[in-house]
Amino acid sequence: MDVGCNPGYIAKKLSVQHPDLKSVWLLSKNHEGHNGNWINYGGGGFVGKCFALASAKVVVFNTLNSMAGWPKKKGQIWIQTGHGSFGIKKIGLDLGNKRKQKILREAKRTNIFLSNSEFETKVFSSGFRFKPKQIIEIGHARSDVFFDDFLKHSLKKEICKKYGFEGKKLLLFAPTHSDGDVEFIEKINVQEILEALKIRFGGNWVFGMRLHPRTRNKIKRSKRSLSNLTSECVIDLSGHSDMQELLVSSDAMITDYSSGIFDFLLTKRPCFFHLEEQMRENLKGTLYFDFFETPIPTSFNSDALVDNIKKFDEKHFLAEVDAFLDDAGSFEDGRAAEHASDIIHGLTKGVSVARLRLQYKRTKNLEGYASSRPIQKEMTGEKRLSPKETQSVEMHVEVAE
Known part of the structure; x- marks a missing residue:
């Protein structure tokens, strides 16, 4: 499986903006070949997947219910990017989904959902019961290509x-x-x-x-x-x-x-x-x-x-x-991967989800973001991590067979 969708574009941006972070792409099967030297493959098989998930500081995924059955270690951050858009099709509990408990379990343990619009924020709040404190509205990383x-x-x-x-x-x-x-x-x-x-x-x-x-x-x-x-x-x-x-x-x-x-x-x-x-x-x-x-x-x-x-x-x-x-209420502006990369970097440095959400909070007329100075100040003065100290950021994507 090739690297793609929102997690793939975030992983690529991470390799440029924050090369001190290691991104590992989980696979359902062993993978031959690669998309570039900016990605590492892992999770080949059940044991490999368990090890990768257990060692990650941040887990990024784009499919719903894919993490509901996995344990979440203390201090780990889960980020859901979704893989739809301003979609017409109802999803989750809005569709009367029979897997209600799995949906609610995963949503409750997810720290951040990255939304691309006011419409998507409402859809995931309704269909998956995400709360406002879990949602950061920055656009979809995969859509940045349309602005370049x-x-x-x-x-x-x-x-x-x-x-x-x-x-x-x-x-x-x-x-x-x-x-x-x-x-x-x-x-x-x-x-x-x-x-x-x-x-x-x-x-x-x-x-x-x-x-x-x-x-x-x-x-x-x-x-x-x-x-x-x-x-x-x-x-x-x-x-x-x-x-x-x-x-x-x-x-x-x-x-x-x-x-x-x-x-x-x-x-x-x-x-x-x-x-x-x-x-x-x-x-x-x-x-x-x-x-x-x-x-x-x-x-x-x-x-x-x-x-x-x-x-x-x-x-x-x-x-x-x-x-x-x-x-x-589209938030797409070509900078979603950049912002997602900075969010992940901030999380690995101990910045809280609440502070990050405040930083990227949209104004009513959707013009830009709140000042990032407080958080940037919080991140300054930190040494570059050595290879042994490098945090692992899991990029987890599952494709329906």
């Missing part, structure tokens, strides 16, 4: 070269997993979609397909060929682990209701909801808001999707995106 023009350009160039579509525009088709997802994908008319994109936006387009791991497993078990997705203009991106790299490299996006599209909104590029009417019916009672309450054009049949693409109104879309992000 140089990194965006270099990643797009790298992805285009890697998958062989240099000089062409990329449509990212990234549906989530659901009942009937394979049948839905089989009905996608690739040629009609690409032709509509060419008519509306110009250029030559390729169809980038990134399927959910569970959907891929269904297809593999059923031995379906998906003949509609076998043409030369279709590129299978399902094996690319870092979704953010694909989002930043894409010129447009289509999904049924994957929360990834809300990250994509930060690019301000064209994106579309497309699902079947029956799928919408099945989702009743499981969404925080309706598709039509978003700035994203929505369709429930192929003709309507093509029509939405051809009639895409960029000026109206951009105004709606800005209004949506404003209503959600």
Whole structure:
């Protein structure tokens, strides 16, 4: 498993800002290869995982209920980053989750939840019963890439070269997993979609397909060929682990209701909801808001999707995106990994969660942070840790099989 999502981006920033801290990435299986010399792999097997968790000062994780069954040592700090966004799908207790006791147990022992918006703060307060004193609102580390023009350009160039579509525009088709997802994908008319994109936006387009791991497993078990997705203009991106790299490299996006599209909104590029009417019916009672309450054009049949693409109104879309992000109370500003790294560093130096929360407390108009001088003063004058004294910061991510 490659390093990614919010913990991965935090770990990389830690290696730059605070190299005295050792980041260890836990794996469910032994890992061959690595993403760079800034990460250390550990936890290969149950014993390795136990040792890594027992020795860590700070544990960072992004999946819910992944830590509920693990003991927490005295003085250890748990940080939950989440892996959604301004997501439409209800989560946790808001969905009537049967694992209520596990959810409450993990939430109670979690010291910090890093939120990306007022909306997400409310969702996790409701769905997982996080209290205000546990929440620090700094944005999502994985979304910083959308605010770095140089990194965006270099990643797009790298992805285009890697998958062989240099000089062409990329449509990212990234549906989530659901009942009937394979049948839905089989009905996608690739040629009609690409032709509509060419008519509306110009250029030559390729169809980038990134399927959910569970959907891929269904297809593999059923031995379906998906003949509609076998043409030369279709590129299978399902094996690319870092979704953010694909989002930043894409010129447009289509999904049924994957929360990834809300990250994509930060690019301000064209994106579309497309699902079947029956799928919408099945989702009743499981969404925080309706598709039509978003700035994203929505369709429930192929003709309507093509029509939405051809009639895409960029000026109206951009105004709606800005209004949506404003209503959600977005905190995204491209500095989330930097702030998360400093928070972890502060925790290893004995700074309290309460003081850190005060430092990063948002003002009502969301303009910046409170002064960091008191805490910076508290951290000054400390010697650099020797290798033997180095604190361990666990970066824990679990991927659904």
